[in-house]
Amino acid sequence: MTKQLLKSLLVDTPAGSPEGLIVRCLSQRGAISAAQISKLTGLARSTVSTALTGLRRSGVVVESYSVDEGIKGVGRPAATLALNPEAGTCVGIHLSLDEIRVVVADVSHSFIAEKTVTLGLDYPPDRAAKLTKAAIAECYDENSLPVSGLLGVGVSVSGPVSPEGVVQRASIVPTWAGVNIRDVFGPVLQQPIFAANESNCSAIAEMMWGAAVGCEDFVLFKIDLGVGGAIVQQGRLVTGIAGGAGEFGHISIDPAGDLCRCGNRGCLELYASFKRPLEQIERVKGFRVTMDDAMRMAAEGDVGALRMIEDTAEFAGRGLGIIGSIINPPLIIIGGRMALAGDMLLNPLIAAYERHTLIKSRDVTPESRTRIIKGKHTENDSLLGAVGLALSHHGMLK
Ligand SMILES: [Zn+2]
Structure with missing residues (x-):
């Protein structure tokens, strides 16, 4: 089995051979079962089975029984098929x-x-x-x-x-x-x-190994010292014509607001990131405070630190309410280091989202509600x- 064979299978056209479809599917998804390959590629089980026989014989695909944890909890599931780790x-x-x-x-x-x-x-x-x-x-x-x-x-x-x-x-x-x-x-x-x-x-990262595994449509909203975002629809990233899609932090929510680093005024990032709250905590406390410090202080009952997290959640929920009214996604993943605040952030954020978006949870069946959860890989994503x-x-x- 050669690198060239794997490469040719990886760059095969989407309408190409079953082998090419299977190899690209495994490259994207890691270790999965033959049934999952069939579902994801749309190929008949018998076609998958025949192609896998050839791919196993040539050493491109191997059976994977091990569960090995990679960096920060990324690991493969057990008893599945995967590309031969020696293949590249x-x-x-x-x-x-x-x-x-x-x-x-x-x-x-x-x-x-x-x-x-x-x-x-x-x-x-x-x-x-x-x-x-x-x-x-x-x-x-x-x-x-x-x-x-x-x-x-x-x-x-x-x-x-x-x-x-x-x-x-x-x-x-x-x-x-x-x-x-x-x-x-x-x-x-x-x-x-x-x-x-x-x-x-x-x-x-969330789609391949994290909170969005198996989810084809979702929005990622990152809250850190800035605000970032991404939109995934039908398993694809929405990039926009020039790469500007999902820049949620630079939605202007106050035309008369302060100047943002992007050159616009009143961007969501100025209110929904944790930069200003940290500065305010530092001003009151009189010493340097990191994001980790602020979260620990809030968890230990510091009302000022908790208030700053809740205020950030309120603005983030308001911004997400706008995004919800535009996209109405089934899933919103909260990423960035602020997600580590857990329910201290998520509870007020979900309440704010509910107030500010058009479709209310109570109006629809549980299956049609937007779920808001925290990401799995907020530090290494x-x-x-x-x-x-x-x-x-x-x-x-x-
Ligand atoms: Zn901006």
């Missing part, structure tokens, strides 16, 4: 304020290595590409992995990314605005590069989603 690997990269994180996973969705490269603020793209290449080489070397098995690299970027891979407006690293991620990383890494906005990567982007090929989960 994918790399995920997350570009953040002053560091680059790299993760390596094999095509059976086992996570093998993780590395962080620390950089100064405003690092230039070409330096990032070179250091990333070195970090990837170290990951492969330390785990005795053949670099020839690398099938693709997913890059998670803070800021909208066009379908062509151009960072439209870099919100965290200004030096990346207008940069084509594929042009920067492609020549250095010599691999297919897939790039997406970090919130879209978070949605991929962008990085996990970056490798998911490469595994799912072009970020299209179908």
